[in-house]
Amino acid sequence: MTTTSATPRTDQGERPHGLRDFYENPNVPVASGDARSLRQARMLAAALGPATAGAGVVLDIGCGDGSAARVAAPLLAGHRVVGVDWSQDALRRAGAHLPHVVRGELTDGGLPFADGSADAVLFSEVIEHLVDPDSALDELRRVLRPGGHLMLSTPNLAAWYNRGLLLAGVQPVFSEVSLRGIHGRPGREVVGHLRLYTARALREFVAASGFDVVRLAGAPFHGVPRPLRALDRLACSVPGAASILLLHARKA
Template sequence: MTTAPAKPRELRDFYEDPAVPVASGTPRSLRQARMLATALGTRPAQTILDIGCGDGTAAATAAPLLPGHHLVGVDWSQDALRRARTRIPCAVRGELTGGGLPFGSGSVDAVLFSEVVEHLVDPDAAMDEIRRVLRPGGHLMLSTPNLAAWYNRALLLAGIQPVFSEVSLRAIHGRPGHEVVGHLRLYTARALREFVAAAGFTVVRLEGAPFHGVPRPLRPLDRLACRRPSLASILLLHARKT
């Protein structure tokens, strides 16, 4: 007996699926929160958006390191927002298109943008919308997987599809790993710097972070690679609106 092929899903349906992972790693969330806390300094009661907050885990992890600030989760997945509201006080629906974020121009002090840009069809429009809501000098904390991670360089030399890259929303093909997470765009450290600068931001700092999916015997090497962001698994970028 044969079964009919799975019906293609719209991208929106894919991200509304509760089975699709919507949270980044806790260590990365803590590291970003520390970077942001340092950048914000002592100014009280600033508004911080966690755009693409998913289930709210990252925002809840960051909140203790950002006391006194108003942290708001933003996502367009209704399922993710329902889960986020169990973890953080405020989570609202918004989209990264022109005027799609429910905030006034220049009304936000900082944006956490954790492993979202690689999922976007139109990252340029997303950066325009983030820039719109940020005040002059406002902070952007962006993280994304590194296409040129140390192991991806080796995989490509061997003719193997790089980790983090995907050719289908239905299954993994030609690369290590088991989860389909919907990555559409991937960046190297150089490409990310140029992309963010072209969007009207000044890059302040770029760091590397490890990836929890690296096999345990290789994790010391993955942590060592963080010393050179161009080789790290994850790119952590701090920029300011110019």
């Protein structure tokens, strides 16, 4: 991992003026790797079971370019997957992978779905980008039916390599201090992370938001250098040290 600098730019070649401009920038990465998507989809498919009594509704909130849904689709056959994002550029790209995409925001009533209308929500690496994650989980809870499934993934602040980096006085991977460049941490891309969670913090936060936590698992990170990827996969057996946290919860 080498420390480099990167500056995301808009189509006009200018720096973004705020979060909304930042996420509408097509150069900002919106996919997080197939390994994480596949593990998350397997967890959700096991929780939902086969769609024998009619299609269940799965909302992919913050669907990005739809790549996570593309990976999950074979495992969620029979269920209706709807991609939701507030970035028009992301929705245009997601349309290539999803038959249903709609625009929505994670504010009170900002998702265009009735109360209790969804069987499950995929929330793949979105929460770390939010200014107000409390209101976001309130909105997800609103659209889920009683007992509905929340499948959330997010980078782990306490990933095995971040523990060593902090001891060395280096900014952890996944953490960012600017939308304009990399400062003090390994990596090449600015992706707009505002909040990071440890396994304990994520469990407590989701439980305090009205969900029953069912399972916490780990997933590898596609950005780990190749010589360290075997070690990163091994760390998944200890979720608190894994690169990515995968949490399954149900609406209480």
